[in-house]
Amino acid sequence: MQGGSALSAGESIEPAESLFLEAIERPAGERESWIASRTDVVAPVRDAALRMVRALEVSADRVDPALGALRHEVMRAVDGGDGSAGRYLLLQPLGSGGFGEVFVGMQEHPVRRLVAVKVLADTIGSPAAAARFRVEQQAIAALDHPGIAPLLDAGTLADGRPWFAMPFIAGLPITQFAEERTLDARARVELACAACDAVEHAHRRGIIHRDLKPANVLVDDASGRARPRVIDFGVAKLADASFSEGGGQRTVQGELLGTPEYMAPEQAEGGVPDTRNDAFSMGVIVYELLARRLPRAPDRLRAGGRSALAGAIRSIAPAAPSALDGACRGVDEALDAICLRAVKHDPDERYPSVAALHEDLRRWLSGEDPLAVRASRWRAARRWVRRHRAAAGAIAGVALAMLVATVLSLRAADAARAAERRADRRAQQNARVMEYLAGVIKGADPTQQDGRSDVTVRETLARAVADLDGGALEDAPLERAEIRRVLGDAFAGIGMADEALREYGQALDALASADPPAPAAECAVAIQASSLLANVRRGVEAVAFAERAMSAAARSADPSRDVARAKSALGEALRTEGNDLERSQSVLEESVAALRPMTGSQEDLAAALNNLGIVRIDRGDLDGARSALEEAIRINESLGTAGGYRAMFELHNLALAERVAGKLDDAERHGRQALALVERFAGKDHPNRASVLGNLALVLRARKEFPEGEAVQREALRVLEASGAGQGADAGIAWLNIASLCRDQGKVDEAVEAGNRAVAILERAPETDPWLLAAARMAMGRALVAAKRWHEAEAPLLAAWTALEPLDIDARRRSAALLAVFHMYRDWAAADAGGVPADVLESWRAKVRAFDAANPGVIPEGAY
Numbered sequence: 001m002q003g004g005s006a007l008s009a010g011e012s013i014e015p016a017e018s019l020f021l022e023a024i025e026r027p028a029g030e031r032e033s034w035i036a037s038r039t040d041v042v043a044p045v046r047d048a049a050l051r052m053v054r055a056l057e058v059s060a061d062r063v064d065p066a067l068g069a070l071r072h073e074v075m076r077a078v079d080g081g082d083g084s085a086g087r088y089l090l091l092q093p094l095g096s097g098g099f100g101e102v103f104v105g106m107q108e109h110p111v112r113r114l115v116a117v118k119v120l121a122d123t124i125g126s127p128a129a130a131a132r133f134r135v136e137q138q139a140i141a142a143l144d145h146p147g148i149a150p151l152l153d154a155g156t157l158a159d160g161r162p163w164f165a166m167p168f169i170a171g172l173p174i175t176q177f178a179e180e181r182t183l184d185a186r187a188r189v190e191l192a193c194a195a196c197d198a199v200e201h202a203h204r205r206g207i208i209h210r211d212l213k214p215a216n217v218l219v220d221d222a223s224g225r226a227r228p229r230v231i232d233f234g235v236a237k238l239a240d241a242s243f244s245e246g247g248g249q250r251t252v253q254g255e256l257l258g259t260p261e262y263m264a265p266e267q268a269e270g271g272v273p274d275t276r277n278d279a280f281s282m283g284v285i286v287y288e289l290l291a292r293r294l295p296r297a298p299d300r301l302r303a304g305g306r307s308a309l310a311g312a313i314r315s316i317a318p319a320a321p322s323a324l325d326g327a328c329r330g331v332d333e334a335l336d337a338i339c340l341r342a343v344k345h346d347p348d349e350r351y352p353s354v355a356a357l358h359e360d361l362r363r364w365l366s367g368e369d370p371l372a373v374r375a376s377r378w379r380a381a382r383r384w385v386r387r388h389r390a391a392a393g394a395i396a397g398v399a400l401a402m403l404v405a406t407v408l409s410l411r412a413a414d415a416a417r418a419a420e421r422r423a424d425r426r427a428q429q430n431a432r433v434m435e436y437l438a439g440v441i442k443g444a445d446p447t448q449q450d451g452r453s454d455v456t457v458r459e460t461l462a463r464a465v466a467d468l469d470g471g472a473l474e475d476a477p478l479e480r481a482e483i484r485r486v487l488g489d490a491f492a493g494i495g496m497a498d499e500a501l502r503e504y505g506q507a508l509d510a511l512a513s514a515d516p517p518a519p520a521a522e523c524a525v526a527i528q529a530s531s532l533l534a535n536v537r538r539g540v541e542a543v544a545f546a547e548r549a550m551s552a553a554a555r556s557a558d559p560s561r562d563v564a565r566a567k568s569a570l571g572e573a574l575r576t577e578g579n580d581l582e583r584s585q586s587v588l589e590e591s592v593a594a595l596r597p598m599t600g601s602q603e604d605l606a607a608a609l610n611n612l613g614i615v616r617i618d619r620g621d622l623d624g625a626r627s628a629l630e631e632a633i634r635i636n637e638s639l640g641t642a643g644g645y646r647a648m649f650e651l652h653n654l655a656l657a658e659r660v661a662g663k664l665d666d667a668e669r670h671g672r673q674a675l676a677l678v679e680r681f682a683g684k685d686h687p688n689r690a691s692v693l694g695n696l697a698l699v700l701r702a703r704k705e706f707p708e709g710e711a712v713q714r715e716a717l718r719v720l721e722a723s724g725a726g727q728g729a730d731a732g733i734a735w736l737n738i739a740s741l742c743r744d745q746g747k748v749d750e751a752v753e754a755g756n757r758a759v760a761i762l763e764r765a766p767e768t769d770p771w772l773l774a775a776a777r778m779a780m781g782r783a784l785v786a787a788k789r790w791h792e793a794e795a796p797l798l799a800a801w802t803a804l805e806p807l808d809i810d811a812r813r814r815s816a817a818l819l820a821v822f823h824m825y826r827d828w829a830a831a832d833a834g835g836v837p838a839d840v841l842e843s844w845r846a847k848v849r850a851f852d853a854a855n856p857g858v859i860p861e862g863a864y
Contacts (some may be wrong), residue, residue, distance in 0.1 A: 005677065010576060016048035017653040018688075019035065019045060023049060024053070036050075039768065064402070085117050085155065086153055087108075088106065090104075090117060091103065091106055094105040100119050101163070102117070103116070103119065104168060105117040105168075107165075111859075115168050116149075116168045116169070118163060118165045118166075119161055119162075119745070120161055145201040146198075146227075146639060146644070147198030147227075147228060148198045149166045149169055149230065150166065150167065152166055166231060169231055171218035171219050171229065172218065173410055174218070175214040175285070177219035181221075181226075182338065183730070184330045185328050186330060187226075189364060190363060191219060191598050192282075193365070194226075194227070194228045195228045195357035196354050196357060197358065198229070199278055200355050202230075203354060207233060208277065209232070210258060210267070212230075212286060213262045217229070217231075217285065223639070225602045226600075246381055261294050261296070261298050262280075263281070264277045264281070264345075264347070265309075265313040266310070268313060275354065275538045276347050279354045279356070282342070282357060283339070283351065287343050289328070289332075289337065290327065290335055291324050291327050291328070292324075292326050292327060293324065295316075296318060308469065313345050313499050318343050320339070320340060321339050334364050334372075334373050335652050336841075337373045338357070338372045339795035359371075359482075364526070366518070366557070367557030368521060396745040461490055465487060466481070468506070476509065477510040477712070477842070478511070480510045481507040485521075488528060489528065494686070495685075495723045495725070501529060504532070508548075519556040519557075522555040523552035523562045523565070523566055526548045526549035526552060527549045530543075530545035530569040530573050531569055533576075534576040537730075537765070537768070537769060538727065539573060539769070542569075543570070543577050546570035546574075549566035560598075561598060561601060564591050564595045565604050568607055571584045571587040571608075572611040575618060575767070578809075581615060582619075584615045585616065588608060588611050591608040592605065595608055603646075605632075606632040606635040606650065609629065609635070610629060610649055610650050610653060613625045613629035614653055617653070617657050619809065622661040622836065625657040626658065626661070629650050633647070633650050633651065644677075645678075645681040648674045652671065652674040652691065659699050664699055668699050671699060672696070674692045678692055684719070685723055686719070687723050687725050690723075694713060695714050697710070697712040701737075701741055706760070713738050714738065717735070728765060729767075732761035732765060735754050736754070736772075737779075738754040739755035739780065743783050748783060751786065752787060754779070754783070755776065755780025757778050757785075758776035759773070770804065770807060771807070774800040778797060778800045781794075781820060781824065785797075785827060788831060789829075790824070797820050800820065800821075801818055801820070803817075804817045805818075816852060818847060818848060818851055821861070822848050822864060825844055826841060
């Protein structure tokens with residue numbers, strides 16, 4: 001064992017445990033030095049206690065792995081080796097099973113952390129199997145989701161057994177976590193949704209888990225928010241790659257790999273594994289979370305061994321969770337329907353995918369009817385008709401009419417039942433179409449696909465739109481609205497704002513015809529539309545959609561949460577509109593205050609803090625802006641999304657605040673981090689990349705690196721033109737920055753031309769922010785001043801000041817327009833003694849002096 005003197009098997013481990021327990025009573029920074037000072041204790045005991053303290057530091061302060069690290073020194077579990085796997089020191093066995101053994105390991109370099117090391121049971125069978133092992137290893141290592149424990153490393157021991165390492169997750173199985181925290185049904189469903197999202201991510205990349213169970217979905221709340229993470233993704237696939245010569249599913253000592261209580265019957269029969277197996281397993285987990293027991297008794301499942309397992313699964317009909325003693329509080333009929341559908345033994349009757357299960361759970365959370373409820377109503381109607389053939393035909397006809405929305409003949413019971421069956425099949429087909437389209441469309445979003453945005457993706461989206469425009473899902477407004485929303489998100493993801501807004505509008509139209517109404521869904525779509533409109537600087541429209549979101553939120557099943565989210569959108573929209581920044585800030589502060597104590601709202605809180613940071617920049621509160629944005633970034637880190645696409649927005653806006661505050665090193669560092677994220681997830685031709693590049697260009701300008709800044713800004717302009725946004729407001733901003741950078745370099749003719757383009761674009765753009773148009777006029781006017789074209793410079797500079805003087809924006813921005821006018825007249829008078837009357841120059845000097853008195857510290861010293 002590496003790392004100092006070790007205890008021998010003949011020594012007692014109790015002194016080391018006692019020393020360790022004494023040490024952890026002291027502050028963390030003093031523990032190691034205190035142990036070293038205990039010269040009354042023999043060196044092996046001190047060294048063992050020291051290793052335990054270090055294990056504690058990297059295991060979320062959990063004592064059990066630290067004690068286990070010591071115990072393993074006298075109970076080696078890996079025979080014939082040196083107690084290591086690659087660069088990982090094996091500390092403590094965690095368990096064993098059909099695949100092999102699991103250990104807590106320690107990585108010392110380049111970072112110190114605990115890992116989970118899986119050592120497979122047998123050696124790799126052949127060179128071909130070794131090649132398959134490497135291929136599967138690479139595929140699994142490519143999984144990048146905050147809810148999946150990633151594959152860190154893999155290799156083989158000296159005896160030929162394969163191993164692989166993943167982060168050690170200091171969490172509890174999802175069911176145990178829910179019990180220990182006494183979570184209600186809603187909180188348990190939220191946990192399940194987070195786990196489903198992680199499994200969906202892997203399924204979209206062709207990776208099946210094959211052994212989903214609570215022990216492989218670990219939850220910790222060290223960050224203040226419950227965070228499920230799925231472990232052991234790909235273990236089964238790596239095992240198959242290692243040992244089998246073909247592509248079949250592996251068995252060990254006559255037992256199928258997997259856990260009987262969570263295994264689909266077709267998996268138990270040795271069928272080719274697919275995503276439906278994981279959907280069944282995830283369904284069992286959801287059932288267990290809500291019923292607080294398994295759907296099928298373990299002793300009955302295991303009684304006949306592996307050969308009888310599939311039959312046992314099919315023969316046991318699970319009870320509705322709410323009918324069981326001790327079920328979780330808050331379980332209703334809708335959750336019963338979801339759970340029972342999820343654990344059906346017939347693949348054709350249960351959810352076809354984890355995505356479908358996830359969507360139904362989300363519908364329940366938003367107060368909508370899950371598809372499982374609708375399907376169960378069809379089945380209930382069929383059972384009623386079969387059991388009451390002699391009952392009044394009128395009652396049966398009315399019930400069926402309500403279900404199939406068709407006029408049924410009271411005298412044609414057989415025809416009525418046939419029509420109902422057709423409607424049932426149609427509803428199931430529509431559900432599958434929706435689930436399929438949702439998966440395809442989500443996969444087309446480049447923020448989910450490492451920047452892929454080729455023409456095939458756009459054609460796929462266009463086909464989906466045409467399908468819906470042609471009447472698909474016409475009889476299912478909620479499903480149609482969900483598809484339209486996902487289409488809108490995908491179009492927004494590839495920078496096609498107009499197409500996205502059309503789909504959001506279609507989604508809202510569909511929701512308007514939904515019966516019963518779905519205000520939570522309406523609120524969510526309106527928020528998406530408002531945020532996109534704000535992003536493309538169409539403030540008046542953004543405010544209208546945000547106000548619609550506010551109205552819908554007040555009618556939703558969870559109004560406090562939805563109103564808080566809608567307020568975040570409204571504050572962002574008001575900032576973009578630019579007429580009342582004080583109200584914008586106030587609304588956003590209300591949103592943040594409401595979201596901060598809510599469980600499960602950390603992502604929404606980060607978004608609201610991001611919006612608050614931007615409006616504080618606009619109002620000149622740079623310290624407040626940085627505080628809000630840095631908190632948003634810390635939330636991302638706690639959620640494990642700091643390396644994801646959404647983190648780009650907070651980093652970009654923080655860089656903007658730091659640039660305005662003159663913290664150029666920080667601004668460039670955060671700006672380049674944002675650039676790396678947008679290039680990774682959205683590609684190099686996405687409009688968001690242009691925004692990040694534009695801020696970096698201004699950082700370089702502040703450093704007086706003018707040629708470099710111009711090159712970066714022209715690249716941003718190229719991106720906008722390539723994405724079809726060459727005549728939008730962002731292109732106008734790019735041209736005004738190019739005008740300033742050319743003027744800085746003495747290229748006055750190019751500066752004038754760029755300034756003219758900026759003004760022309762921003763004057764045509766709908767709802768242009770007054771500050772932006774004023775900035776463009778200032779850029780053009782300053783370029784004309786540099787060219788000594790005084791008479792031409794006067795009009796745009798005066799127009800800029802006239803527009804900005806009354807606005808409630810950062811005083812520094814208004815002062816820039818005022819100083820531009822004064823400096824023009826000052827330089828004009830110096831160049832042409834008769835060009836500017838003395839009283840005109842002095843009147844403008846007086847205005848600058850008055851502004852300086854009203855806004856101390858804003859006007860640079862010596863500016864007038």
